[in-house]
Structures are given as C-alpha cells and as structure tokens.
Amino acid sequence: MAERGAAGGPWKRHVLRQLQRRDRRTAQTYNKLLEKSFMLGARKLRAESLALRMELPARSVPEEPADSVGGEVLDSAQMLECLKRSYEEHIVELQRINEELTCEMMERNTILKAKKTALAEQSNRLASVSGQFFEMEATRRQLKDQVEELSRKNAAVKAECDALRERYRRQDLEFRWAAERGLELLKSIMRMKVEAAEHRNEKNERVKQGRLSKELKKATRKPVDIGIEPEEGKEEEQKMARTAVPKPESREKPWRRPFRSASATSMTLTRYVDVFKGMFDFRLKRGNSVSSPSEDHYCRLPSCVAACLPSVVSDTKEAHLSEINAVKFSPSSNMVATGGTDRLVRLWSVAGGRLEHMQMLEGATGGITSLDFDPSGYHLLGASYNNVAQLWKIGDGKCREILTGHADKVTAAKFRSTRHQAVTGSRDRTVKEWDLCKGACSRTINVFSYCNDIACCDTVIISGHHDKTIRFWDSREPGCTQVIPEEGKVTSLSISADQLHLLSCSRDNALKVIDLRMHNVRQVFRAEGFKCGSDWTKAVFSPDKSYALVGSADGTLFLWNIETGHLESSLAAVHGSSVNAVAWSPSGLYIGSVDQCRKLVLWT
Amino acid sequence: MATEVESSLELSLSTSGTEPGTLPPPRSRIFKIIVIGDSNVGKTCLTFRFCAGRFPTRTEATIGVDFRERAVAIDGERIKIQLWDTAGQERFRKSMVQHYYRNVHAVVFVYDMTNIASFHSLPLWIEECKQHLFTNDIPRILVGNKCDLRSAIQVPTDMAQKFADTHSMPLFETSAKNPDDNDHVEAIFMTLAHKLKSHKPLMLNQPPNHSTVQLEAEPKPTMTCWC
Numbered sequence: 001m002a003e004r005g006a007a008g009g010p011w012k013r014h015v016l017r018q019l020q021r022r023d024r025r026t027a028q029t030y031n032k033l034l035e036k037s038f039m040l041g042a043r044k045l046r047a048e049s050l051a052l053r054m055e056l057p058a059r060s061v062p063e064e065p066a067d068s069v070g071g072e073v074l075d076s077a078q079m080l081e082c083l084k085r086s087y088e089e090h091i092v093e094l095q096r097i098n099e100e101l102t103c104e105m106m107e108r109n110t111i112l113k114a115k116k117t118a119l120a121e122q123s124n125r126l127a128s129v130s131g132q133f134f135e136m137e138a139t140r141r142q143l144k145d146q147v148e149e150l151s152r153k154n155a156a157v158k159a160e161c162d163a164l165r166e167r168y169r170r171q172d173l174e175f176r177w178a179a180e181r182g183l184e185l186l187k188s189i190m191r192m193k194v195e196a197a198e199h200r201n202e203k204n205e206r207v208k209q210g211r212l213s214k215e216l217k218k219a220t221r222k223p224v225d226i227g228i229e230p231e232e233g234k235e236e237e238q239k240m241a242r243t244a245v246p247k248p249e250s251r252e253k254p255w256r257r258p259f260r261s262a263s264a265t266s267m268t269l270t271r272y273v274d275v276f277k278g279m280f281d282f283r284l285k286r287g288n289s290v291s292s293p294s295e296d297h298y299c300r301l302p303s304c305v306a307a308c309l310p311s312v313v314s315d316t317k318e319a320h321l322s323e324i325n326a327v328k329f330s331p332s333s334n335m336v337a338t339g340g341t342d343r344l345v346r347l348w349s350v351a352g353g354r355l356e357h358m359q360m361l362e363g364a365t366g367g368i369t370s371l372d373f374d375p376s377g378y379h380l381l382g383a384s385y386n387n388v389a390q391l392w393k394i395g396d397g398k399c400r401e402i403l404t405g406h407a408d409k410v411t412a413a414k415f416r417s418t419r420h421q422a423v424t425g426s427r428d429r430t431v432k433e434w435d436l437c438k439g440a441c442s443r444t445i446n447v448f449s450y451c452n453d454i455a456c457c458d459t460v461i462i463s464g465h466h467d468k469t470i471r472f473w474d475s476r477e478p479g480c481t482q483v484i485p486e487e488g489k490v491t492s493l494s495i496s497a498d499q500l501h502l503l504s505c506s507r508d509n510a511l512k513v514i515d516l517r518m519h520n521v522r523q524v525f526r527a528e529g530f531k532c533g534s535d536w537t538k539a540v541f542s543p544d545k546s547y548a549l550v551g552s553a554d555g556t557l558f559l560w561n562i563e564t565g566h567l568e569s570s571l572a573a574v575h576g577s578s579v580n581a582v583a584w585s586p587s588g589l590y591i592g593s594v595d596q597c598r599k600l601v602l603w604t
Numbered sequence: 605m606a607t608e609v610e611s612s613l614e615l616s617l618s619t620s621g622t623e624p625g626t627l628p629p630p631r632s633r634i635f636k637i638i639v640i641g642d643s644n645v646g647k648t649c650l651t652f653r654f655c656a657g658r659f660p661t662r663t664e665a666t667i668g669v670d671f672r673e674r675a676v677a678i679d680g681e682r683i684k685i686q687l688w689d690t691a692g693q694e695r696f697r698k699s700m701v702q703h704y705y706r707n708v709h710a711v712v713f714v715y716d717m718t719n720i721a722s723f724h725s726l727p728l729w730i731e732e733c734k735q736h737l738f739t740n741d742i743p744r745i746l747v748g749n750k751c752d753l754r755s756a757i758q759v760p761t762d763m764a765q766k767f768a769d770t771h772s773m774p775l776f777e778t779s780a781k782n783p784d785d786n787d788h789v790e791a792i793f794m795t796l797a798h799k800l801k802s803h804k805p806l807m808l809n810q811p812p813n814h815s816t817v818q819l820e821a822e823p824k825p826t827m828t829c830w831c
Contacts, residue, residue: 186667190699193668197688197703200671204634204686204707211633 039076046080047087309547309559310591310603313574314353317600319346324594325536326371326382326581333587335394338600339368339382347394348600350590355602361392363399366409369536370453372422374415381422383413389424391436401439405432411536412454425451425463431473433461445473447480452535455493455502457516464490464504466535472519482519486512492538496545497586503548505539507532511548513562525560527567533578533596543588551579551593557603574601632675632682635800637793638704640729641714642722643692646749649780650714651689653789659781666691668700676794678801685797705736709800711744715764717777718756723748723764730771743799744773747792752779 324340329350335358339345345361345368366386373380379400380392389410391401403413408428415422422434427450433443450466460481461473466489472482488508495502501522502514509532511525525548533553540549547568548560555575561568577596584591591603639647643665652660655672670689675682690704691697697704711733716722726746733744746768748759761777768775776792 186695189667190696194700194703196671197669197700200686200688201703201706204636207634208707 042076043079043083046083047090309568311569311571312604314590314602314604315355316574316602317348317355317357318598319348319594319600320344320598322598323367323596324580324598324600325367325369326538327583327592327594327600328371328373329583329585329590329592330373330377330394331375331586332377333585333589335377336583336585336590336592336600336602337371337373337380338592338594339364339371340594340598341367341385343367343384345371345380345382345392350585350602353590353602353604355600359394359397361394361397361399363392364390369410370412370414372414375417379415381413381415383410383424383426385409387426387428389413389422389434391422401436403432403434403436403439403441405441405444406430411450411452414454414456416456417458423454423456423461425454427451431461431463433475443475447471447473452489452491453493453538455495457495457499460516462493462495462502464493464506466490468506470502470504470514484514484519484521488532489535491532491534491536494538494540496541497543498545501541501545503539503541505532505537505550507535511539511550511560513548523562523565525558525565525567527558527560527570529554529556529570530558534580536580537578538581538583540582540584542584543586549582549584549591551575551582551595553578555579555595557582557591557593571603575599632684633801634684634686635709635797636686636688636707637710637712637796638688638690638708639712639714640690640704640733641692642716642719642725642729645692645714645716645719645722646780647692647714648689650747650749650778650789651687653780654685654793655687665693665696667696669697669704676797678794678798681801683797683801685793687793701732702736705733708737708742710796711737711742712747712796713744713773714747714749715759716750717748717759717764718750718753720758723759723767726767743796744771745792745796746771746773746775748775748777750779750781751777752782 319338320340321342321344322340324338326339327336329336334349334351336348336350336355337345338348343364343366345364346357347359347361348355349358350356361380361382364382364384365388366384368382368384370383371380372382378394380394381389382392383389387404387406387408387410389403389406390399391403392398393400403422403424406424406426406428407430408426410424410426413422413424416433420436422436423431424434425431425447429447429449429451431445431447431451431454432441433445434440435442445461447463447465448467449469451463452466453464455462455464459475461475462470463473464470464486468486468489470484470486470490470493471480472484474481486504486506486508487510488506490504490506492505493502494504495516500516502516504512504514506512509526509530512521513523513525514520515522529552530550531553533551537551537553541547541562542549546562548562549557551557554572555577556570556572557575557579558570559568560566575593575595575597576599579593579595582591582593589604593601593603595601639651641647648663648666648670649660651670651672652658652663655674666689668691672687672689673684674687675684677683688704688708691700713726713729713733715726730744746764748764751757764777765775778789778792780789
C-alpha cells in the first residue's frame with residue numbers, strides 16, 4: 001500500500017499511526033539494547049576499579065522508561081556487592097598468580113641469564129674455535145701449496161730423470177751399434193788383409209816360379225859335361241839329355257824310349273823328363289792352323305809321379321736329382337765336377353778326402369752327357385742332350401758360351417790343347433770343331449755314325465762310334481785317316497797323359513789299349529763280371545798310365561794293371577746301380593765314380 | 605799412413621788383375637821378411653823408417669798386415685825387400701798367422717827396450733815361429749827398438765845379448781826415431797838382405813850348411829811343389 005501524503009483523510013492517519021507504532025517498537029527495542037549496554041558498561045567499570053567507588057553510570061536516555069532498567073538498577077546494587085566480592089577474589093587470585101608468575105619470571109630470568117652466559121661462553125668458544133679453524137685452514141692451504149710445489153719439483157726431477165734415462169738408452173744403443181759396426185768393419189778389414197796377404201804370397205810364388213823357370217832355361221842352354229851313356233841316336237833323346245842336366249840324380253838311370261814295350265819300369269824317370277819337356281815346349285804348335293802362337297798354350301803339367309791304387313771309399317754324396325752321366329776332376333785336382341740328366345753341373349771340392357759342394361753351374365738346357373775341364377781349370381765344357389755344348393767359367397758360375405749347331409744330342413765335348421778350341425761329337429753323325437772365342441763352329445766332320453765319345457790329341461781327333469769303329473781325323477786332312485774296328489759299340493775313349501795311348505771301352509765288355517802311333521791294339525782287358533752298362537760308360541787311364549779303370553753295370557769298379565795286363569782289383573758293393581762314369585784325379589790320389597742312382601763316390 | 609807408403613790393398617788390387625796362368629816377367633828377386641813382435645814396440649816405425657827414410661808422424665795399431673817394399677841393389681843385383689809389418693795385437697792377426705810365415709825368407713823379432721814385458725813375450729813369438737816354419741835355416745834376428753829413450757830403458761843390453769845367444773840370433777839395438785843411435789835401421793836390414801842373398805849363416809858359430817847346388821835359388825827344392 002503506498003503511503004502518500006495525499007489529501008485523503010483516513011488513510012493518512014492510518015499511515016501515521018502505523019509509523020508511530022513502528023517507531024515505538026523500534027525505539028523500544030533500541031532503548032532496551034541501550035540500557036543493556038549501559039549496564040554492561042557499569043559492570044565493567046565496577047569490575048575494573050575494586051577500591052573505587054561504584055559508580056553508576058547515569059546514562060539514561062530520555063526515553064520512555066523501561067521497567068526492566070529500573071528493576072535492574074535494584075538488582076544491580078546487590079549485584080554490585082557480589083561483583084565486588086568476586087572481583088576482589090579475582091584480584092587476590094590474580095595477585096597470587098601474579099606472584100607466581102613473577103617468581104616464575106625470575107626463575108626464568110636466571111635461567112635465561114645462565115643460558116645467556118652459556119651462550120656467551122659457547123659463542124666465545126665458537127669464536128676461538130673458528131679462529132683456530134681459520135688458522136688451520138690457513139696452514140692447510142699453506143701445506144697444500146707446499147705439497148703442490150714439491151710435487152711439481154718432483155715431477156720436474158722425474159721428467160729430467162726420464163729424459164736422462166732415455167738419453168742413456170739411446171747412447172747405449174748407439175754405442176752398441178757402433179761397436180757392432182766396428183766389429184764388422186774390423187772383420188771386413190781383416191778379410192781384405194787376408195786376401196791381400198794371400199795375393200802377395202801368390203805373387204811371390206809366381207815370381208819365384210818365373211825366376212826358377214828362367215834359371216832352368218838358362219841352365220839347359222848351357223851344355224854341361226856329364227857322363228851319360230849315349231842312347232840310340234834319336235834327336236829327341238838328345239834334347240832330353242840336355243834337359244836332364246838340372247837334375248843330376250836322374251842321370252844314373254838309363255831310360256828307354258817310353259812304351260816300346262808294355263812294361264813301364266822307367267815310368268818315373270820319363271815323368272821327370274816330361275816335366276821339363278812339357279815346361280819348355282812353349283814353341284810347339286799344339287793346335288791346328290786355327291790357333292796362333294800368341295794364344296795361351298797351357299803346358300800340360302803332369303802332376304803325378306805314381307797314382308795310388310784306390311781301395312777305400314773316402315766320401316759319398318747323393319749328388320744330383322737323377323742319373324749322373326759325367327764326372328771329371330779339375331787339372332789342379334782340388335775340384336770334381338759332376339753332371340747329370342737333371343741339367344745341373346755341380347762342383348765339389350775334394351779337400352781332405354771329403355766332398356764339399358762348392359758351386360752349382362746353371363743354365364744347361366738339357367741333361368749333361370759329358371764334362372771336360374780346360375787345362376787351366378777355370379773353364380768347364382759340358383755336352384748336353386738338347387744339341388748344344390755349353391762353356392762355363394768356374395769363378396762366377398755363369399754360362400759363357402753356348403755352342404749350337406748339332407742336330408741331335410751332343411755326346412762328348414772336349415777342350416783341345418788351348419782354351420779356345422773345343423771339339424764336340426754328337427749323335428747326328430758329325431764331329432764339330434769350335435773356336436770358343438767366337439763361339440762358332442770352325443769345322444764339321446761327317447763321321448758316318450753316331451759318335452759316342454771323343455778324344456783329342458795335338459793334331460788328331462779320335463772318335464768312337466756306334467758302328468763299332470774308332471776313327472781318327474787329322475786336322476790337316478779332310479777325310480778319315482784311320483779306322484780301327486772294335487767288337488762292340490765304342491762307348492768311351494780316353495787318351496793317356498802322354499798322348500801315346502788310347503783306352504777304349506766297348507759294349508762287348510772289353511777295354512782296349514791302342515797305340516796311337518802304330519794304330520794297333522796293344523792290350524785287351526776283360527774280366528768276369530764286368531759288363532758295360534750303357535752306351536756311354538766311361539773308362540779312364542790313371543794319370544801315370546799304370547792302371548785302367550772302368551765301372552760296370554752292377555756297380556763294381558774294375559781296375560786293370562797295364563804293365564801286367566791283369567785285373568788288379570775290383571771295388572764292389574758301394575754303388576748299387578750301373579756306374580756311368582769314372583774319373584781319376586790328375587794328382588793320382590782320388591777316383592771319382594758316379595752311377596745311375598745319383599750317387600757320387602770318392603775313392604782314395 | 606796408408607797413403608804415404610804403398611799400402612797392401614793398393615798393391616794387391618793392382619796385381620789381382622793378372623790373368624791366371626800367365627807369368628809376369630820376373631824382374632828382381634823378392635825377399636819376404638816379416639817383422640814380428642808385441643803390440644806397440646815399433647814395428648811399423650821401423651819398417652817405415654827403412655822404406656820411406658823417415659819417422660812416421662802418426663801411426664795406429666796395424667790391422668792384419670801392412671806391406672812395405674823397397675828395392676835395393678846388392679852386388680849389382682836388383683833385389684826387392686818386401687817387409688811384412690805384422691799386427692801385434694792378437695785380435696788383429698788371428699786369421700793371418702799362416703799367411704805371414706808362408707814362404708818367408710827371414711824373420712825379424714822386435715821388442716821395446718823401454719818395456720820389459722815386450723822382451724818377456726819374445727819366447728812366445730819364437731815358439732810361434734817354430735810352429736809355422738818347418739825348416740830351421742830361416743835367418744832370424746832380434747831388434748831392440750826405442751834405444752833413444754835412454755832414461756826409460758828397462759831391458760839391459762847384456763840380458764838381451766844373453767837371450768839372443770841362447771836362440772842363436774844376432775842382436776841389434778836401434779831407434780826408428782833417431783836412427784843414428786846405435787845401429788842404423790838401414791844397416792840392419794841391408795845386412796839381413798846381404799846375408800839372404802849370399803846364404804851365409806848369420807851367426808858365425810853355427811854349423812855350416814851342406815853345400816847346396818848352385819842352381820837352387822831358394823832353400824826349397826822345386827820338384828816338391830808339383831806333387
């Protein structure tokens with residue numbers, strides 16, 4: 001309902017009355033509330049001041065008096081008394097509590113003080129301790145610094161030590177290396193000195209020999225009167241008489257013409273004679289027209305007075321990889337060469353009776369059938385299966401020349417009297433003469449039959465053939481000068497050192513000694529058990545021509561004495577298979593034999 | 605040192621080229637004389653003094669052997685004296701000893717007069733010589749070197765003379781440095797060469813050798829070489 005102050009009679013008074021009512025209501029409540037608050041205030045005041053007068057707040061609001069307030073004022077006097085009492089009790093209690101509290105507070109104060117002193121003490125201690133701690137820290141840092149420094153110094157010293165040690169090691173190594181090198185140098189110098197001394201000695205020897213030969217030559221020209229029985233007037237022997245002057249002891253024995261008979265009792269003497277003869281015959285032309293006087297003619301130095309009869313095996317060696325076909329001693333008797341189908345030529349030294357492998361000559365293109373040393377002992381001629389003959393120099397072991405031209409295997413290759421001439425025989429039915437300087441064939445001789453072996457004299461070439469003949473070829477005539485028939489295929493030819501006899505071996509198991517001047521057969525050697533083993537079994541004279549030696553098919557070596565004509569000895573049970581070739585050393589001390597089972601045996 | 609006198613190597617190299625088998629034309633006789641003694645007694649100086657006529661300024665220990673030659677004329681004949689200055693230290697001579705003594709004509713033993721030890725090792729050298737030489741008729745002489753160092757001499761002459769007489773060797777005391785002291789180095793070797801040439805024994809109280817055939821230039825007979 002909207003209260004409007006409008007002219008409207010009843011409703012305005014109604015509204016006014018309503019408002020007054022509301023006002024009274026609210027003022028009532030408000031007044032009550034105010035009284036209550038006044039009372040509360042008064043109580044509060046009383047409570048506060050114990051000894052104070054109780055005052056009543058005269059706060060009264062001009063309002064309509066409320067009954068409750070009045071009633072309360074009456075009550076309030078009693079209440080005041082009660083309150084006062086209670087407040088006094090409160091005060092006492094509070095005082096008591098206050099005392100307690102102060103006691104407690106004092107206690108607490110003392111405790112606090114004590115604690116404070118303790119705290120102070122602690123803090124002092126702490127201070128001091130921290131001071132110490134700082135000091136110690138400082139010392140620790142100092143010590144740490146010292147330690148660092150020391151370790152640095154230590155490291156430096158250690159590094160120095162290491163460096164020194166390293167240096168020492170290096171110097172030591174250098175020293176050892178230098179010492180080793182010094183030793184090496186010393187060794188090499190010593191070697192050179194040894195060589196130089198050897199050279200000197202050799203040179204002295206040579207000079208001595210030269211002088212000696214000169215002196216001897218001078219002496220021979222001097223005719224000296226010595227009492228020698230006059231011989232059959234042969235001019236040769238007169239010359240021999242003169243050469244016998246320097247050796248007065250040889251004048252005792254009367255010597256005969258060598259080999260007039262089969263006996264050779266004066267062998268040793270003629271040996272001496274031949275020595276001088278050989279030495280001085282520089283002027284003798286040994287070769288054919290091919291050779292010139294300026295070429296080196298090697299005097300045939302006969303070096304053996306008497307060959308010893310070999311009876312014991314001195315050494316054996318398995319010399320090759322397959323069959324050995326050829327064996328030959330060098331003229332100086334310190335080496336023996338063997339060659340076989342394995343295409344190798346091996347050189348062995350025979351010092352002291354033991355075989356020592358010295359060198360291997362390579363370059364042969366086919367198996368080796370025969371070997372020959374030149375008179376100086378520095379070159380070796382080998383004949384081989386594949387149609388060539390090859391020349392090796394012994395010092396460096398290299399093949400110097402290859403002589404090609406044959407059409408079939410070369411069965412024999414021999415030097416002639418000079419180093420520069422060689423003769424080869426081959427199965428192509430030719431014999432060729434070679435000039436080794438040019439390496440070319442200088443002459444080819446058709447020999448009508450397989451040539452199995454060759455022997456060379458000064459002017460004559462002798463060949464042994466498959467058709468059971470031995471043919472002689474003179475260098476001056478084109479045709480064959482002489483034919484000697486044999487009973488079997490001729491397997492080998494060997495000329496004696498004095499070039500007067502020829503030893504032939506043939507497949508009818510016979511050895512024949514043929515006189516080269518009369519061209520007739522002097523002696524025939526046969527023996528039980530001797531079988532010629534192959535088409536190239538070799539037989540040789542001994543260097544002093546007192547024995548003939550051959551190897552047989554069963555491995556036995558047979559030795560015949562030429563003077564008596566009988567079998568001297570047979571050396572069996574060493575070779576297990578057919579002996580292919582034998583050789584006698586020019587010094588007469590050793591015999592070498594080779595067989596099909598690759599064995600090389602040295603006898604002495 | 606090696607350049608001053610013909611060194612062994614150069615000579616050997618120059619002669620190594622000769623063809624084996626060809627003989628060089630022999631001009632003059634060669635007498636091989638070896639000089640043996642302890643290390644540092646003066647062998648190199650002695651040989652140098654004889655061959656070059658002066659004292660070497662610097663010497664080192666001889667390794668192996670050094671060859672020094674000198675050609676002299678004795679009675680009109682030209683003779684080459686080939687001195688083999690051998691090493692004294694064992695390690696420098698061990699493989700060479702047989703080469704020294706091969707075909708030697710005379711042996712000269714040298715000791716140092718100022719070093720008694722070198723004198724005391726002479727019997728060892730003489731023994732080695734006996735072992736390697738098969739004949740006893742090779743002339744040997746004893747030479748005491750460094751006689752110019754008079755104040756330092758340790759080997760008295762009478763001791764040396766007695767030793768030399770025991771072994772029937774002539775004694776010479778000389779100095780390679782001052783050759784006019786006592787015996788002249790030149791005279792020693794020339795005397796030796798004379799004796800070699802004439803084959804007279806060096807010591808007069810030796811029994812005379814049996815008369816040899818005039819032709820034999822050296823004591824060894826030639827025929828034995830070929831066997």
